[in-house]
Amino acid sequence: xxxxxxxxxxxxxxxxxxxxxxxxxxxxxxxxxxxxxxxxxxxxxxxxxxxxxxxxxxxxxxxxxxxxxxxxxxxxxxxxxxxxxxxxxxxxxxxxxxxxxxxxxxxxxxxxxxxxxxxxxxxxxxxxxxxxxxxxxxxxxxxxxxxxxxxxxxxxxxxxxxxxxxxxxxxxxxxxxxxxxxxxxxxxxxxxxxxxxxxxxxxxxxxxxxxxxxxxxxxxxxxxxxxxxxxxxxxxxxxxxxxxxxxxxxxxxxxxxxxxxxxxxxxxxxxxxxxxxxxxxxxxxxxxxxxxxxxxxxxxxxxxxxxxxxxxxxxxxxxxxxxxxxxxxxxxxxxxxxxxxxxxxxxxxxxxxxxxxxxxxxxxxxxxxxxxxxxxxxxxxxxxxxxxxxxxxxxxxxxxxxxxxxxxxxxxxxxxxxxxxxxxxxxxxxxxxxxxxxxxxxxxxxxxxxxxxxxxxxxxxxxxxxxxxxxxxxxxxxxxxxxxxxxxxxxxxxxxxxxxxxxxxxxxxxxxxxxxxxxxxxxxxxxxxxxxxxxxxxxxxxxxxxxxxxxxxxxxxxxxxxxxxxxxxxxxxxxxxxxxxxxxxxxxxxxxxxxxxxxxxxx
Amino acid sequence: xxxxxxxxxxxxxxxxxxxxxxxxxxxxxxxxxxxxxxxxxxxxxxxxxxxxxxxxxxxxxxxxxxxxxxxxxxxxxxxxxxxxxxxxxxxxxxxxxxxxxxxxxxxxxxxxxxxxxxxxxxxxxxxxxxxxxxxxxxxxxxxxxxxxxxxxxxxxxxxxxxxxxxxxxxxxxxxxxxxxxxxxxxxxxxxxxxxxxxxxxxxxxxxxxxxxxxxxxxxxxxxxxxxxxxxxxxxxxxxxxxxxxxxx
Numbered sequence: 126x127x128x129x130x131x132x133x134x135x136x137x138x139x140x141x142x143x144x145x146x147x148x149x150x151x152x153x154x155x156x157x158x159x160x161x162x163x164x165x166x167x168x169x170x171x172x173x174x175x176x177x178x179x180x181x182x183x184x185x186x187x188x189x190x191x192x193x194x195x196x197x198x199x200x201x202x203x204x205x206x207x208x209x210x211x212x213x214x215x216x217x218x219x220x221x222x223x224x225x226x227x228x229x230x231x232x233x234x235x236x237x238x239x240x241x242x243x244x245x246x247x248x249x250x251x252x253x254x255x256x257x258x259x260x261x262x263x264x265x266x267x268x269x270x271x272x273x274x275x276x277x278x279x280x281x282x283x284x285x286x287x288x289x290x291x292x293x294x295x296x297x298x299x300x301x302x303x304x305x306x307x308x309x310x311x312x313x314x315x316x317x318x319x320x321x322x323x324x325x326x327x328x329x330x331x332x333x334x335x336x337x338x339x340x341x342x343x344x345x346x347x348x349x350x351x352x353x354x355x356x357x358x359x360x361x362x363x364x365x366x367x368x369x370x371x372x373x374x375x376x377x378x379x380x381x382x383x384x385x386x387x388x389x390x391x392x393x394x395x396x397x398x399x400x401x402x403x404x405x406x407x408x409x410x411x412x413x414x415x416x417x418x419x420x421x422x423x424x425x426x427x428x429x430x431x432x433x434x435x436x437x438x439x440x441x442x443x444x445x446x447x448x449x450x451x452x453x454x455x456x457x458x459x460x461x462x463x464x465x466x467x468x469x470x471x472x473x474x475x476x477x478x479x480x481x482x483x484x485x486x487x488x489x490x491x492x493x494x495x496x497x498x499x500x501x502x503x504x505x506x507x508x509x510x511x512x513x514x515x516x517x518x519x520x521x522x523x524x525x526x527x528x529x530x531x532x533x534x535x536x537x538x539x540x541x542x543x544x545x546x547x548x549x550x551x552x553x554x555x556x557x558x559x560x561x562x563x564x565x566x567x568x569x570x571x572x573x574x575x576x577x578x579x580x581x582x583x584x585x586x587x588x589x590x591x592x593x594x595x596x597x598x599x600x601x602x603x604x605x606x607x608x609x610x611x612x613x614x615x616x617x618x619x620x621x622x623x624x625x626x627x628x629x630x631x632x633x634x635x636x637x638x639x640x641x642x643x644x645x646x647x648x649x650x651x652x653x654x655x656x657x658x659x660x661x662x663x664x665x666x667x668x669x670x671x672x673x674x675x676x677x678x679x680x681x682x683x684x685x686x687x688x689x690x691x692x693x694x695x696x697x698x699x700x701x702x703x704x705x706x707x708x709x710x711x712x713x714x715x716x717x718x719x720x721x722x723x724x725x726x727x728x
Numbered sequence: 729x730x731x732x733x734x735x736x737x738x739x740x741x742x743x744x745x746x747x748x749x750x751x752x753x754x755x756x757x758x759x760x761x762x763x764x765x766x767x768x769x770x771x772x773x774x775x776x777x778x779x780x781x782x783x784x785x786x787x788x789x790x791x792x793x794x795x796x797x798x799x800x801x802x803x804x805x806x807x808x809x810x811x812x813x814x815x816x817x818x819x820x821x822x823x824x825x826x827x828x829x830x831x832x833x834x835x836x837x838x839x840x841x842x843x844x845x846x847x848x849x850x851x852x853x854x855x856x857x858x859x860x861x862x863x864x865x866x867x868x869x870x871x872x873x874x875x876x877x878x879x880x881x882x883x884x885x886x887x888x889x890x891x892x893x894x895x896x897x898x899x900x901x902x903x904x905x906x907x908x909x910x911x912x913x914x915x916x917x918x919x920x921x922x923x924x925x926x927x928x929x930x931x932x933x934x935x936x937x938x939x940x941x942x943x944x945x946x947x948x949x950x951x952x953x954x955x956x957x958x959x960x961x962x963x964x965x966x967x968x969x970x971x972x973x974x975x976x
Contacts, residue, residue: 165776167834168873169784224854230843230908232862232869239856257866263783264869274834275842282831305823334778368755374781484781487800489755597767641772644739645824648771 129300129309129581134160134279135564136557137299137314139286139341142170143262143549144529144556145320146269147222151557152318153276157564160279160312162301164321164336167282168270171322171334172549175262176377176480177246178254179226179550180543181219185236186243187423190251192216196720197727199544201403202248202433203508203537204677204687206354206695209716210515211535215544215551222550223255231268233257245382245419247431248541250407250727252421259377259478265546284310286340287653288580289317289348292570295523296348300580304650307643309581313572315564318518318556319345319511319527324358324661326600326654328504329608332364332375338654339661341531345511346660350520352698353533353711354509355661356668356679359540360613362437364503366455371488373503376458376481378542380498381430383477384419385460386412387441388497389449395456396429401436406728408432416466435539435678438502442613445501455501461494470494502613506545508536508678509668512697518556524563524570528556533695538677587652593638596652603630603658611666616683620670627663634659663706664698671696671708731803732811733761735773739824746770747811752803758812759787759798762826774825782939785874789826790815795876795937817879830875836894839922843905844913857909868904868948870940873897877934877944883927893924896934896944903948906955920956925949 135157138149141164149161163170184190195216200207223241227233233255234242243252257264274280283304290298298313321341325333346352363376381387389395400408408429409415415428430437441456451457460478464470471494475482478493485491485498511520511527513534518526529549536544587596610623634656639649674688675681697709716724731752734745748765759777766773778784780799787798792806792813806812820828849855877896883889894902902919905911919925932945942948959965 165778165784165786166830169778169786171778173784173872174779174781227855228845228848228853230845230905230911232857232866232908235857235859235862239858240854257869260783260870263872267869271837271842274838280834282834305829334780334784336778369753370756370760371781480783487782488757488802595767595771597771601767639771645774645827646772647766647774651771 129311131311131313132160133313133569134158135314136316136318136560137312138162138318138320138557139299140164140170140320140322140529140531141167141280142172142320142322142529143265143269143546144553145170145318146266146273147550147553148318148320148528148557148560149278150269150273150276151554152561153278155558155561157561160281160314162284162286163280163282164285164340165283167280168266170266171337172262172266172546174332174375175265175546176259176375177379177382178244178256178261178543179219179223179265179546180246180249180253180541181223181255181547182216182253183220183223183241183243183255185240186421187251190253193723194250194727195219195253197724198249199535199541200537200724202539202541204539205537206677206713207537208515208534209714209720211552213720214515214555215535215548218551219547222547222554226265226268226550229268229272231264233264244379245427245431246542247378247381247437248433249543254543256379258476259379259480261546281310285650285653286344287584289344289525290572290576291348291522292572295567295570296525297570298572300577302584304645307646307649311572311577313569315567315569316524316526316560318560319525319531320529320553320556321531323507323530324665325504327604327607327658327662327665328612329604330364330373331504332361332373333504338657340654340657341527342510342664343657343660345520345522345525345527346664346698346700348522348525349700350522350525351512352509352664353512353695354537355664355698356672356696357508357538357677358504358665359434359506359508359678360438360502361505362434362441362502363458363500365489366499366501367453367489374484374488375503375505376498376500377478378434380458380460380478380481382419383460383474384416384463384466385430385458386428386462387430387437388457388459389444390451391449395444395449396432396437396440399440400429401432404432433539434542438613439680441502451499453499455499457497458500459497461496506530506540508538508540509533516555517559518552519559519563524567526556526560528552538679584653587637587639587649590636590638593636594633596637596639596648596655599630599633599637599655600651600658603655603662606630607662607665611662611669613680615669615679615681617670620666623666624663627659627666631659667706667708668696668698731761731808733765733814734811735762735765735814735825736816737773737825738822740822752808756803757799758791758801758803758814761803761812762798762814774823774827776827783872785872788817788874788876788879790817790879795879797874797876797939800939817875819879819881819885820875832890833873833875833878833897836898837901840894840898840902840905841913841915841918843908843911845910846912855910861909864947865904865907867942868900870942871897871900872940874939876937876939880933880937882931882933889924889927893927896928896949898923899925899928899952900942900944900948903952906952916955916959919952920960925952925956928953
């Protein structure tokens with residue numbers, strides 16, 4: 126028998142970004158014992174990287190805004206594949222969640238009359254994003270962290286969960302290891318919340334850190350939960366492209382919200398070339414009107430740079446493919462031009478976008494107040510995830526909940542900027558609340574020791590191999606395959622080829638070899654993360670093959686149009702009896718009449 | 729072009745510097761080189777990192793003896809005619825290679841009295857604050873908790889007074905709370921006693937290494953020292969306190 130420490134909790138929250146922290150805070154407030162598992166140190170999760178802001182219809186800047194407009198914007202942005210109930214709850218509850226952060230010490234930028242300031246962002250009709258310069262995510266995670274540490278939550282830092290354990294149909298616990306010594310930890314829990322974030326590390330060019338290997342998606346899938354919308358991977362239009370070592374690092378949409386424009390090598394604002402039908406009535410047709418919009422002119426329409434991310438990313442790819450890109454295979458993003466419009470532009474830019482200024486100055490020798498940035502698409506966000514009940518956030522496995530990026534539904538085929546931070550807060554809270562309720566109503570499940578032992582042995586196998594691949598190399602090759610074959614522009618033959626590649630990678634994974642011992646061994650950690658990356662990569666590819674149309678973030682070169690006949694459904698990924706991955710089509714639920722009316726009114 | 733890196737390899741029970749050579753390209757930062765070495769020559773090399781963009785504060789280490797973030801230090805800033813020296817932070821116990829045990833910091837923070845707001849200003853439960861009144865606190869809240877200021881502080885680094893002094897990071901944290909326009913908690917006595925603010929003798933090393941350019945000493949620590957001096961060392965107030973305690 127292997128040795129490991131055993132812990133007992135009512136609720137186990139896996140993941141300590143915005144959603145996990147908010148869930149843990151809520152569960153504790155409901156009077157149950159809670160553990161919070163962080164893959165890194167507390168406060169370092171990817172939420173910290175969020176820049177632009179938290180979308181919430183506070184209507185501090187424009188009183189015409191309300192939850193109905195936010196709801197309609199979110200549904201339009203998601204091409205109506207969203208779970209409408211989640212979109213409704215999100216739009217209604219986000220303002221309270223933001224105000225709650227202020228009560229816990231967050232300091233958002235202010236309006237002239239001392240309220241929370243809101244900024245423009247892509248796809249949002251009115252200025253809606255509560256923000257702190259361009260470091261909103263840091264403010265949010267620090268506020269939750271500093272509030273959370275006084276709530277009696279047990280925090281397990283640098284701990285990675287590798288398997289979920291079940292008792293019959295329901296979830297009963299989780300097995301993980303701590304990085305420092307490589308010791309295993311067994312957590313018995315009545316309810317588990319998955320808040321592990323995204324899958325960005327399945328791609329070569331990504332804004333995501335090493336942690337985002339789809340752990341939660343994969344853990345839930347293997348525990349029998351359904352995944353949904355896995356074909357929808359958001360490629361953020363503006364990542365850094367030069368120098369090579371910073372490729373993929375995010376450049377906030379806030380740059381465009383503050384008046385930044387996209388230019389090709391001919392110095393032409395190409396975003397005016399194509400405006401999607403769904404947005405034609407809301408988009409400016411001339412540069413002056415677009416500028417006025419960014420400066421708060423309430424009668425002006427938004428500039429095409431602030432169209433949804435899926436569309437902007439594709440326009441950039443087209444410019445590059447057709448030979449009008451910048452020297453390093455991107456396009457230009459220029460905020461410095463506003464000096465022709467406002468006095469003290471350099472100071473204004475530094476105040477509004479301090480970390481962008483710092484990031485380009487330091488990493489690329491570019492002064493964004495004087496010259497244009499070079500940008501290109503970067504893998505940023507997973508719209509797909511664990512299918513959950515909209516109100517409770519419980520998955521199809523009893524006792525297993527999910528919130529934030531790891532859960533699916535709110536964003537449909539494409540997420541609006543700013544809707545992620547609000548998603549984390551709204552559904553993090555709900556997941557915490559309902560997980561606590563589940564824990565109170567159910568006893569602890571029984572965990573089969575033999576299963577635990579088998580998982581432990583499996584995790585240690587890479588140490589015993591004397592030949593085999595280096596885990597880093599397998600990961601790099603997987604990232605190359607996904608980037609090349611399942612990227613922004615997809616087609617059938619490449620997707621089929623990706624399936625073959627994944628099969629070969631899975632064989633190599635089964636033979637990866639790890640050197641050294643279990644103490645803080647990054648090679649071992651990478652090897653264990655690979656199983657999750659392989660699972661989510663397969664899910665993305667299978668769903669991308671199945672959806673033979675183009676919609677939102679999923680673009681098929683061989684099926685370039687939206688297909689209302691075959692496409693109005695969600696694709697569900699589930700593990701079959703024989704262990705094979707199955708894709709099922711699920712028709713959209715009929716929307717409530719009052720919500721249909723809102724969408725019609727906002728057209 | 730290749731460059732050499734001398735990286736500390738070992739754990740609490742001992743270790744040594746190992747030299748690795750790796751190919752370097754335009755724009756590379758130290759963390760890129762460490763990753764290349766890890767992937768090609770030392771799969772089990774321990775290093776912490778997350779965002780790789782100077783926003784999470786995970787990859788703190790000592791580069792050629794100076795506390796820095798590896799993700800924000802470009803190789804072009806360093807002399808490459810000799811090996812680049814990479815060591816873990818010195819003020820904290822070593823776990824392995826470039827990773828140290830920074831858990832003390834999390835324990836310290838937990839002991840600081842939490843944010844306590846005044847009652848809301850408006851009926852709807854919200855507050856009003858002017859931008860100019862929060863500018864200073866927003867500076868403090870830029871902190872990414874990389875703990876480089878803790879690492880460089882001689883009170884912690886040389887004298888190991890972790891039990892008596894909370895260090896610059898948490899003085900900034902206290903300053904952010906004390907100067908928060910809504911906060912009504914009082915932390916001045918704690919500052920003097922439990923937090924050991926008197927140990928800071930304003931050498932400003934913390935300000936120098938801060939990757940977020942927070943003016944730690946001038947804007948956070950000195951004003952807090954003034955509050956402590958004002959409360960405990962003002963001769964008139966001292967007399968008043970003695971007088972009041974006699975009358976009780």
